[in-house]
Amino acid sequence: MFNLNDIIRPNVLRMKPYSSARDEFKGTASVFLDANENNLGSLAGENYNRYPDPHQKELKQRIAEIKGVEPDQIFLGNGSDEAIDLLFRMVCRPGQDSMLHLPPTYGMYEVSANLNEVRLDAIQLTADYQIPVEEVLLAIKPETKIIFICSPNNPTGNLIEPESIEDILRAFKGLVVVDEAYIDFASDQSWTNRLQEFPNLVILQTFSKAWGMAGLRLGLAFASAEIISVMDKIKPPYNINEATQELALQALEREEALKDMVEEIVQERELLINALPALATVEHVYPSDANFILVKVKDPNGLYNFLLGKGIVVRNRASLPGCEGCLRISVGTLEENQELLKAIAEF
Template identity: 85%
Template sequence: MFNLKDIIRPNVLKMKAYSSARDEFKGAASVFLDANENSLGSLAGDKYNRYPDPHQRKLKTRIAELKGVQPEQIFLGNGSDEAIDLLFRMVCRPGQDSMLHLPPTYGMYEVSANLNDVALQAVQLTDDFQLPVEEVLLNVKPTTKIIFICSPNNPTGNLIEPESISELLRAFNGLVVIDEAYIDFADARSWTSRLQEFPNLVVLQTFSKAWGMAGLRLGLAFASPEIIAVLDKIKPPYNINEATQELALQALGREEALRDMIEEIVQERELLMEALPNMPSVETVFPSDANFILVKVKDPNGMYKYLLDKGIVVRNRSSLPGCEGCLRISVGTLEENQQLLQAISQFN
């Protein structure tokens, strides 16, 4: 039986969150002399002389409506990387606890583990990039506090079978973090719809991919109100700036434009996946539920350098376990994709 208090670090359970000026004041006022701000204004524009809402109330309310969850189930971070780091700080004792991830996968799980002095456990995905549940459970230790699953997975692009994830959620008494950075490009239901079913589930999403807001650095974590309350306690007080909150609210009002962009990206992805197997230098094009494609080629290093010479930058993933000989190619515009295909067709 999962019990959050059993895995939270004792010092985190005992600590009190920093109380900012905006936390202590409630109600309406016209004169703010409590936060040592510049009352004359801001050289960057109106309102930016004031600290932002530390709890992002308006933004969380709108996201909750869109995602079908409660505002109390939402954490907003400076990119998903902040949520990943805080999850380590929340439950993993430095030098004592461990995490488990499933390579080939997103590299920040390992970076954050190393930064927080958390031991790294790795169980490789199967040959078809799926979750080997039995092997994972055999590798779980009493010190294993978090398991990270990326679905759709980066760099392979595929969804992880939901039945396997459900089995792991039921069997593991730590946090299971499902990173859904690319879920908007997949024909699948988000795991946010199952938060009530699994108290140890944390779902990560982002505004960097489908929403096209990578430069604003806004990530999301969805979980039980109890987990979110702890993340809110240990985060920096003003981690989401005012400009990001405002621009995200504007973007959330353009759902139709979002759907159009996703549809166009998926169409371009399918065209690339149809054309690439016909190239002599291409060996395998793996199925993708994301906005990128993993492609196995005969000469990955040679093709990578060749494309660079043509002014085209892709990601060489051939050094990752399970991705030998592979390049990861993001879906571009129609013109960019045509330029890419022409270049690959001419590679000798």
């Protein structure tokens, strides 16, 4: 049976969160002299002289309506990287506890683990980039507090079999973090539909990919209200700025435009998947449920540098175990994709 108090760091259980001026004030007012703001206004624009809502209530309410969850099941962070870091701080004692991840996968899990002095345990994905569940379960130790699963996985692009994730959720007494940064491009449903079923489940999503808001740095975590309340307790008080909250609310009113953009990206992805195998240097194109494609080529370093010379930047993943010989290629516009294919053909 999962019990959050069993894995939270004792100092986090004991600590009192910072109480901001906006936390202490309740009700309505016309004169604000409590937060040492500049009451003359802001040189950056209207309203920016005031601190933003530290709890992002309006934005969370709108996200909750779209995602089919409750507002108290949502954490908003400065990118999903902030949520990753806070999860480590919440449950992992530096120098004592460990995490488990499944390479090849997103590199920030390892970076955050190292930053927080948390031991890294790794189980390599299978040849078809799925989870060897038995190996994972055998690798779990008493000090293992978090397992990270990226689905669709970065850099491989594929969804992880839901049965494998479910087996781990049921067997593990720590946090299982399912990173769904690319879920909008996949055919499968989000794990947010199963939050009530798994009290140890945390889902990460982002506005950086499908919503096209990478420059604003807005990430999401979905979990039980109990988990979210602890994340809110340890986050910086004003971690989401006013401009980001305003622009995100505007974007959420354009949900139909999101569907159109995703449809176009998926269509371009399939065109690339069909066209790339015909090129002489391409050895294998992996299936993708994301907005990028992992491609195995004969000379990854040579092709990468050749493309750079043409002004085309892709990601060289050839040094990652499990991705030998591979480049990761983001799906571009029709014109960009044609330019890419033409350059690879020239190589």
